[in-house]
Amino acid sequence: MKYSRLTLLAICTAGLAANAHAYQPGNKVECLAPSTPGGGWDFTCRSVGQVLSELDLVPRSVQTLNMSGASGAVGFSHVLSKRNTDNSLLVATSTATASQLALGRYPGTEDDVRWIGTLGSDYGIIAVSKDSEYQTLNELVTAMIEQPGSVTFTGGSGVGGWDHLKVLLLARVAGVEDLEGITWLASTGGGSSITQVMGGHVVAYSGDLTEAAGFLDSGDLKVLAVLAPERLDGEYADLPTAVEQGYEVTGANWRGLYMPGGISEDAREYWVDAIDTLYASDKWQQLMTDSGLMPFHLSGDEFTAFVGEQVKVMRDLSRDIGLLEQ
Incomplete structure (x- = not known):
């Protein structure tokens, strides 16, 4: 044919x-x-x-x-x-x-x-509850240097996960010698870890901005640092970065x-x-x-x-x- x-x-x-x-x-x-x-x-x-x-x-x-x-x-x-x-x-x-x-x-x-x-x-954030004794990143880092075990962190990953790695990166840059002494409490997800911080059971949260946005808007969480190379645009432009506070750490x-x-x-x-x-x-x-x-x-x-x-x-x-x- x-x-x-x-x-x-x-x-x-x-x-x-x-x-x-x-x-x-x-x-x-x-x-x-x-x-x-x-x-x-x-x-x-x-x-x-x-x-x-x-x-x-x-x-x-x-x-x-x-x-x-x-x-x-x-x-x-x-x-x-x-x-x-x-x-x-x-x-x-x-x-x-x-x-x-x-x-x-x-x-x-x-x-x-x-x-x-x-x-x-x-971008990652380091945040605490609105009533936390730590109101700046420097205060939190100082406590980590002086007594690493006194500062407990949580996030939506286990030991060695990305949220945990962001904390260790910050600690290493800050000069914390006993990285293994920093207590990390794993959670089943970002929402439950934020609840632990808000309830005063854990000192600080390591996670991501979008995950915590609702709690930031309500004022229940206070961001000590955004792990971005420079300040974000828009509604979060007032959040300080770790970099501008002297800690060269980014976490996308x-x-x-x-x-x-x-x-x-x-x-x-x-x-x-x-x-x-x-x-x-x-x-x-x-x-x-x-x-x-x-x-x-x-x-x-x-x-x-x-x-x-x-x-x-x-x-x-x-x-x-x-x-x-x-």
Whole structure:
């Protein structure tokens, strides 16, 4: 059978279109937040789900599934063991995930999942309750130097997690000699750790600005330092940085999504494109502004390479501060 050049072109174009849409999400799309409600991963899932629906990138609303435990390890294990080929499962991730992978605390490696894309970056904060005896970063650091065990910290990660690493980075820069003497109390998520600080059970909180925004607005938390290279714009411009107070410490926390390692290539391409579209949308850009997220977007292969490099850097850092053997 012979075809005209126009007919052949039509066939090729139709084939490309079919390939481009070989995967379409079904009616049940879930986003797994490996934390309790109220934390950063929960925020990522709920925000992404809302905008995906508004942009008609999913046929129905996205359900958020909270699965806390072991700083994300429980969720990671669930993905690998129970849903490794689920083309409709998004998983909230962040710098904290990379830190746990660097320490070997997940039942797998960064190569066992598919890295989809980032959706902005948050900056870490060191905060205390409004009634704390420590009203400045210098006061807190002085207490850490004189008696490290007297200053207890908490955050949404375990020992060696990103929230903990931010405290140790600050302590090392400040000249605290006994880093292991600083007490870190792990929590099941950012929301519960903030509650511990507000209740006076823990001295200070190490987490991220968006995670604590509501408690800052209500006045229940006082930020001693933002771990950004310079002051933020907008409503948080009055918050001091650690850098301006003489401590050269920054702590950016990117937020994004990964998916199970066994998903189809068509599904991976669909979701990478979908997250690219979401990030570029006016709706997401406004949401980032409203929530205090800074612009930061990588996707697909570029994101995969970035995570691999960050895990390596964190692993080296953990060795430097004694969390891993040399």
